[in-house]
Amino acid sequence: MTASLIYPERALGKKFWDNVYTKARQKYGVTDIPINTFNKVWIVADKAKVLERNNTAYVVGSHLKVMLEEDYLSLQKHSVASSSSSSSSSSSSSSSSLTHTLSSQVIRAIILPALEKEVNQGQNFATLRQMFYSMIIAAWYKAALKNAFLNQVYSNKAKTSGVLSDDPSVKEKIFRQYLRAYKKGVFNYIKEETDSVTQEIVPRKYFSGGVLGRISNVLVREPELQPGDDSMKAQGDMAMVTTEVVSNNAVLSAVPRDDLVQSSQTLVSATSPMEAAREPVSMDKEIMYTEVARVMHYLRENGYLLPLGSVKTLNVKFQLLDKVRSQLLSKVKSQKDSKILFDVIKSLFKSYYSVMNTFEDRSDMNIFAEFNEHVLPALLTKSETLEKLKEWEMALSQLYEYRNMDHDHDYMGGVRRERHVTRHNHWLSEILFKSKSPKELTIWGEKTIDNWLDRVGRYNKKNKKSKRPDFIDSIPQPEWLSRMNDEGWDPPWGRYDAGWAQPVEATIKELFQDGALAVIASLKESISRNPATEALLLKREKELIQSIDALSLVDQKDKIRELINDLALLGDKQIEELAEEYRALDDFCNKYVQASDFSERYQAVQDFIKSFSVHPEFKHRVLWWILQQEGEKNKLALKGIPAWLEPMSQRLRKGKENINQQYVDMQEMVLTGIRSSGEISDDDRSRLLGIAISGNDMAVRRDAREIFYENTNTIDVSFLEHIFVIERTLKEFIRFLKDIKSDNPFVERALLELRRFRHDVERDIHYQNDVVGAPIQALSYWGSAKGASEKAERIGHLLDFYESLDNEEAKDILRVSPLREDVADLMARLDIIFFCL
């Protein structure tokens, strides 16, 4: 077209050439100068105005501008055209620049106006204008509805499979045809000229350039029709074409099914307040929420597997959750103290659950899982800076530590486990090293046991002698236990007592196996959330669990060392510290083995106990290993140690049986006292519960339960029933955990947590079956609450909450006995579990 316009035999072309020659004559005094007519001409968007009204956009103004490239570049230095400027400029040699300018001026004055009119009105460019209008509408959609679903999954994603051309090679065909036209020439009137510099024949009668579809820089959005705008009156008939872009297959074929599902899921997190802050949303949020809900509804109805809540309440949920989320984020943003941050996170996590619990439609509580799966991770990963992310991770780590801290506070007859283990270690080492001979060793051990039994017996005897009408108000166990603790030693009735009655080799092997896993558990607690570290840790843990039975103790130790060293190589500072500690352990082992006499070995052990702490339980097991080594050196192994252990374990069992009977007697007295008192206090209810659940005798438990039923209100009875249900289903829960299998790293994390949980629960069962500790433990668990009503209320809320979840996972979690954990501890665990799930 452009080349045709300068055909000199036509009016416009003649005018063009007349002007060129006139100007040439004026400028240079001659007319036979080479005129460069190779110009780059671009069609660009000049005006695109859209009227917005009632969810509808109308194009009320549009204009395409035809420009020489040099003009275009002067306006759009940063545009696409700029990248092509080098090639175009090369066509303009310095010697011809003046004449080029001359022709440009004439083109600009004569040709371009005609061309522009043709582009904007002529039939030749009707298709171009059709595309231009569609581009305007698309540009408006992108700009006005940034958070629209289609913009999330489709816009600017180059998903063109629904709008492809039938002939993929058509662009090459057009280009070849263009080249043919270029070589042939539309007309042969203007002869090819010889370049004055290169002396080459250069075709100088064509136009290059192209079409640019950049609309956004000229797009104007108006709420009202402005003077000068095009009328919305149609040129022809107006038609409304309704299209559902998914169902008409264009988008559906372009966006893979999985992507569509994934995009709709991430849509919620993608529109978090942080994102919103970065990109202001022109669309009302309510519309956005509704839109998301509708998209999800559509996808669900069309068979997409979306783990989402019901559409009916989804909108409400999003609004509520958004409020909580905003609150959370604002607090997190403003808070730098990681400990406070942790508390904030923890409390607001609970707020999430509260919000989730307020929805009317609880038929589809998968929203809960969805929220944990998508929104919370999004919150964690969408932190604006790395520092913020680190703060989050630190807070989460503290959440873990909080949970584990409570583990350490798990009562062991009123003694914190850590202290208990530490003292037990000392006790073992004292037995070992203070005894100079097997006989002395036995005597010392027996003396220790006797001492303990005597203390218990004397205390109970003393209390039995009293009339104790007020026995109910003065529970003796914590008192005498604390006294024993104050004296610096613990009764050996803990979970490791079984070791005393077992063959030494098996015991040590078991202890080391547990120790290896304990080290890994310790690592898990201390590592940061480095994905590589965690992945390696998981892998090693699996390998270790699978192979641990086949490994010797030394190999187990080597495995652990290898693991820690590997983890340290990943650059985790905490792991490095741990590795350092483990190397200290290694040094100790070497020192111990290489020690020439007993005093050196003793010193090595003392240093080890004082200066090193990988994990209290592991240290405990190491001492057992030392015991075995020492026993061998003292000719006690296999022969001496079992002979030493067996009578002690018999005495211990006997002692326990006696104590058990004493407890049965005590519990019966408690029941008698409660019966005779006539009125039952909250503390009485606590004791009744303790005895009903874990009394030392079945008859005692039954009696306690009956009294409890007779003297408590409905809420308490309901609470007790909950507890009994929980008791019965605890093992089912454990089986459920074993069935969890998934490659999902979050589930994998959750599984690890649940395994720990199960381990703890199983340990508690074991301990609770211990006839000695049951009532103490039962009462200890409830010691933190003021009374039965408060406990019932606390547990009641918890149970209501989990019941409201109304899905299988929640039912299984419901089966976990809150009796066995402090309520806060359980909540923290479940927070983590739900987060991971």
Add this chain to the structure above:
Amino acid sequence: MKNASLVVLTLVNFLITSSIGPIPVYAQAVLNLPAPGVMVNLSPVYTPVMIKGLKVHPDNPLLFDFILDTGDSGLKINSAEFKIESQRLIKYFLAALTITEGDLWVNLSPYEKNRIIPQELGNTEMGRDMLAQDYVLK
């Protein structure tokens, strides 16, 4: 005799072409584009079918009402031709939506055969039609 006839025919043909200039014939090549060597004349004012507006549905973000003007096409809005035409325009819209603005360009140039059209746009109907229009522009 035969040679004489050929000479006369060639002479007449030369006289016709030399007196009226290049013949504006739209030879069929690719996509009804003007054949090489054929002039492109200015065309009459014409308004094609165009998407003039768009209505979105907040309750269903996948549903769109496109407001179309039949312009001077004379197409009946219930006709199959109009339906085909409207679908083409909707595909333009979708292509413009899914392709980033920076990639909406064509550039026919004998010196830049590697910069004719971005890959994604080049595969679409809209890209094809943009190239065709650029061809006409030249």
